[in-house]
Amino acid sequence: MAIFHNLFYGFSVALQPEHIIVCFLGVLLGTLIGVLPGIGPLGAIAILLPATFRMSPVSAIIMLAGIYYGAMYGGSITSILVNIPGEAATVVTCLDGHEMAKQGRAGPALGIAAFGSFIAGTLGIVGLMIFAAPLAEFALKFGPPEYFGVIFLGMTLLMYLSRGSLLKGVMMAVFGLMISFVGLDPIEGSTRLTFNLLQLWDGIGIVPLAMGLFGIAEILINIEESAAPEVLKTKIKNIFPNLSDWMQSKWAILRGSVLGFFLGILPGGGAIISSFISYGLEKRISKEPEKFGKGAIEGVAGPESANNSATAGAFVPLFTLGIPSNAVMALLFGALTIHGMRPGPFLMTNHPDLFWGVVCSMYVGNVMLLILNVPLIPLWVQVLKIPYKVLFPLILLFCIIGAYSVRSSIFDVHLTIIFGIVGYLFRKFDYEAAPLVLAFVLGPLFESNLRQSLTLSKGSFSIFFTSPISAVSIILAIVLLVIGFMPYFTKAREKFEG
Amino acid sequence: MINRDQLSGFFWLAISIFVCIEASRFGIGDFHSQGPGFLPFLSGVMLSAFSIILVVTSTSKKKEKREIKNLWKGMSWGKVVLVLSLLLIYALLLPILGYLIATFGLIIFLFGIVGKTKIWIKIVAGIITVLATYMVFCVWLEVQLPKGILGF
Numbered sequence: 001m002a003i004f005h006n007l008f009y010g011f012s013v014a015l016q017p018e019h020i021i022v023c024f025l026g027v028l029l030g031t032l033i034g035v036l037p038g039i040g041p042l043g044a045i046a047i048l049l050p051a052t053f054r055m056s057p058v059s060a061i062i063m064l065a066g067i068y069y070g071a072m073y074g075g076s077i078t079s080i081l082v083n084i085p086g087e088a089a090t091v092v093t094c095l096d097g098h099e100m101a102k103q104g105r106a107g108p109a110l111g112i113a114a115f116g117s118f119i120a121g122t123l124g125i126v127g128l129m130i131f132a133a134p135l136a137e138f139a140l141k142f143g144p145p146e147y148f149g150v151i152f153l154g155m156t157l158l159m160y161l162s163r164g165s166l167l168k169g170v171m172m173a174v175f176g177l178m179i180s181f182v183g184l185d186p187i188e189g190s191t192r193l194t195f196n197l198l199q200l201w202d203g204i205g206i207v208p209l210a211m212g213l214f215g216i217a218e219i220l221i222n223i224e225e226s227a228a229p230e231v232l233k234t235k236i237k238n239i240f241p242n243l244s245d246w247m248q249s250k251w252a253i254l255r256g257s258v259l260g261f262f263l264g265i266l267p268g269g270g271a272i273i274s275s276f277i278s279y280g281l282e283k284r285i286s287k288e289p290e291k292f293g294k295g296a297i298e299g300v301a302g303p304e305s306a307n308n309s310a311t312a313g314a315f316v317p318l319f320t321l322g323i324p325s326n327a328v329m330a331l332l333f334g335a336l337t338i339h340g341m342r343p344g345p346f347l348m349t350n351h352p353d354l355f356w357g358v359v360c361s362m363y364v365g366n367v368m369l370l371i372l373n374v375p376l377i378p379l380w381v382q383v384l385k386i387p388y389k390v391l392f393p394l395i396l397l398f399c400i401i402g403a404y405s406v407r408s409s410i411f412d413v414h415l416t417i418i419f420g421i422v423g424y425l426f427r428k429f430d431y432e433a434a435p436l437v438l439a440f441v442l443g444p445l446f447e448s449n450l451r452q453s454l455t456l457s458k459g460s461f462s463i464f465f466t467s468p469i470s471a472v473s474i475i476l477a478i479v480l481l482v483i484g485f486m487p488y489f490t491k492a493r494e495k496f497e498g
Numbered sequence: 499m500i501n502r503d504q505l506s507g508f509f510w511l512a513i514s515i516f517v518c519i520e521a522s523r524f525g526i527g528d529f530h531s532q533g534p535g536f537l538p539f540l541s542g543v544m545l546s547a548f549s550i551i552l553v554v555t556s557t558s559k560k561k562e563k564r565e566i567k568n569l570w571k572g573m574s575w576g577k578v579v580l581v582l583s584l585l586l587i588y589a590l591l592l593p594i595l596g597y598l599i600a601t602f603g604l605i606i607f608l609f610g611i612v613g614k615t616k617i618w619i620k621i622v623a624g625i626i627t628v629l630a631t632y633m634v635f636c637v638w639l640e641v642q643l644p645k646g647i648l649g650f
Contacts, residue, residue: 054640167552171510174545178517178538185524185534192524192534193517220581223612224573389615390623393608396585397601397631404592405641413589421582428569429506447537459530491555 003129010356014364019062019357022055026063027365030070031372034090035078035380036391041071042434043218045331046210047398049338050405057339058354062361064335068328069121069311069362072271073369076113076304077380080106089271089307092279096292096299103295111241112249112297113304114373120257120305121366124312127261129359132348136320139345144452145463149470149477151446154267154323156477159435159484166484169435172426176436179204180443187451199411206334208403208412209440212419213426213433215399219392220424240374241297249301252282256305263306264313267438270326271307271314278306312362319347319355323442327434330441502566503556510549518542577611584608596646602628 013019033044045064052060075090080097093113100109142150159169182193183203194200241249259281260274282302283292292299317325322344324330336343341351348355373380403416426433439446457463465471500508518539527533588604595603605624609615615623635641 050641167548167555171545171548171552174541174548175510175513178541178545181538181541187532188534190524190534192538193520216585220578223577223581224575387613389609389612392612393605394627396581396608397604397627400585400588401597401631401635401641401643404643405635408642410589410593410644413592417582417585417589420585424578429502431506450537451532454529454532459528461529488551488555 003133006352006356007129007360009352010360011363013058013353013357014062014360018056018059019361020364022059022063023066023361023365024368026066027070027073027368027372029063030067030072031074031369031380032383033067034071034074034076035383036386040214040218041068042210042328042331043214043395044071045328045335046207047215047395047402049207049210049331049335050402052335053338053405057336057341057351058357060335060339061332061354061358062365064332065315065358065362066365068332069308069365070369072304072307072311073114073117073373074380076117076300077110077373077377078384080109080113080300081381082384089275089310090304091272092275092303093300095279096294096296099293099295100297100300105295108241108245108297109300110377111374112245112301114370115241116249116253116256116301116305117308117373118366118370119253120260120309121312121369122363123257124261124264124309125359125362125366127309128312128315128362131265131316132320132355132359135316136345136348139321142321142345142469143467144449144456145467145470146473147445148449148453149464149467149473150321151323151442151449153473153477154317154325155435155439155442155446156480157267158326158438160480165430167488168431170481172431172433173435173439176439177443177446179209179436180440181447186444186448197411199409204415204440205403205406205412206331206437206441207406208415209419210331210334210437211399211403212416212421213423213437215395216416216420217423217427217433219396220420221427222388223392245297248297252278252298252302253305255281256302257309260306260309261313264310265316265325267317267323267325270328271310274306274310275303278302315358318343320345322347322445324438327437330438333441500566501556502569504553505566507549507553507556511546511553514542514544514546514549516542518546580611581608592646593644594646596648597643598628598632599646599648601631 014023029044029048030041033041044067048064048067052063055063072089076093076097079090079093080101083094083098097109097113100106155173159166159173178193180203182200184190184201185192191201256274256278259278260271263274263277264270279292279299279302282296282298283289286292286296286298288296314325314329317323318329318333322333322342324333324343333343341347341354399416399420400413403412404410406412423433453463454461463470464474521535521539521542524535525533526535526539584604584607588600591603592600594600602624605627606620609620609623632643636643
């Protein structure tokens with residue numbers, strides 16, 4: 001009964017005119033960002049974060065959340081029509097979606113992607129409602145050792161599951177922690193790593209860091225590559241899937257929804273991993289695996305459902321434990337903090353309007369997205385034709401001014417450009433920025449919980465193994481790291497012996 | 499010939515040594531009573547260990563693919579340098595010229611980087627961009643944009 005009461009309350013918040021408008025703005029921007037290759041939801045949220053400072057916290061999170069799950073819808077359009085993923089979680093959709101488009105079945109591909117996303121998004125929100133309250137209650141038992149253990153495991157999982165080299169992922173996370181230490185020591189109040197710059201006493205802001213690493217760096221990478229994408233010239237018809245399409249896709253949608261939700265909860269999981277695993281699963285259990293890669297509708301339905309359901313799942317650890325599970329959630333964590341909210345087990349009780357308002361706005365947002373994405377597909381196709389030379393100066397300007405607007409500081413502008421150069425070099429040298437951002441956001445929590453734990457135990461690390469939660473988390477993290485690093489040690493030993 | 503992973507490994511090693519030295523200056527403390535430099539020092543030690551592993555393990559038979567010069571092979575890296583230079587100049591001139599003039603100049607130059615654009619289109623685009631962003635940031639979001647020595 002309590003859940004229905006909370007739902008009514010949530011809808012009373014979500015259906016306020018101001019919140020409907022920001023929800024619409026968020027999903028519209030999210031779809032646009034998903035459609036346009038070159039900037040993903042991470043960069044977009046970083047760029048638009050300062051725009052939310054004048055809003056209420058509820059409005060801000062509704063809009064930013066709308067951008068996140070809206071981008072999943074929009075990304076599939078570019079994947080299917082241009083064979084270029086609009087954003088990373090729709091990479092897999094290119095494999096079968098574009099093949100369907102080449103066979104004259106762009107309409108059913110786009111349609112099943114939109115409807116599958118809607119069903120999965122709705123199921124994901126139901127899951128969020130069901131799991132959040134018990135998990136928040138469980139998290140009330142957490143002390144500093146438990147929090148440290150879970151944060152350590154979360155960071156390890158993100159590094160373990162990220163694309164590319166584990167070693168580089170770990171180095172990025174450690175560097176992210178280092179950057180988070182810039183500023184005043186939280187216990188003694190003395191300055192560290194500030195290089196006598198007064199502007200660094202408050203530390204490095206999340207906005208210049210994220211805008212530089214994801215906004216400016218992305219632009220630099222894109223303008224370096226000269227080729228312009230070509231939109232497939234095909235008539236888009238029969239957007240509403242027929243009975244045969246539904247029969248083929250129904251189980252893929254259901255499996256994708258469940259898989260995506262639980263993977264979204266896992267730190268390091270999220271929409272990207274969910275879509276890949278869903279595609280792999282559908283291909284493995286299919287009676288006709290040979291048709292995958294040649295226009296199998298399950299190859300679109302499963303991953304598109306998984307990536308949308310994962311966006312709802314990703315909110316579970318953020319709202320209940322106060323631990324972001326991926327880089328986008330890390331930015332939302334930053335947004336909540338900037339708005340004076342403390343994510344964690346007390347968020348639901350102290351700010352029920354925020355939690356239930358955002359959950360219910362996601363229902364509303366999913367309906368809006370279905371309306372935006374199904375009949376308005378021809379409009380989005382036109383958007384794809386906007387020349388990049390028009391878009392990139394605007395994106396750069398938004399990055400610069402957005403960074404300036406946080407503290408009215410030219411120093412932040414310089415920082416953004418520096419992080420833009422850093423982000424660009426990361427891409428060239430195959431380093432992924434997501435572990436850095438997550439570690440940067442979690443750094444203060446990581447440090448405070450570690451130091452409090454060690455102070456409580458008078459310097460003994462056994463405190464982390466007396467609690468089952470922290471013991472399991474830390475042991476699991478160490479096992480994952482050891483397994484992940486085995487190839488490196490083997491290679492080093494071979495070189496040494498050779 | 500050093501490859502890209504070795505170069506980045508040495509870079510991270512230098513950063514980690516620097517952080518360790520800085521951290522020791524503001525006090526590391528011990529496990530019971532940690533100083534401000536405790537975690538920065540630990541993170542510096544960890545990063546140095548990982549960077550040494552990277553340097554040692556990154557020698558590979560397929561050296562040509564990992565060479566630094568191949569990073570920018572066939573790429574329009576000149577445009578990247580140009581954009582970064584423009585942004586840095588913009589950041590320096592912003593407090594002097596003010597938002598309106600500095601941004602107008604930035605947009606005109608940025609429009610010329612990717613593809614050819616006629617000068618009148620650049621000017622019109624510059625004016626529209628400046629006015630639209632001024633409305634968004636200054637009027638709607640009430641951001642205090644820099645005014646410059648001319649007072650606007």
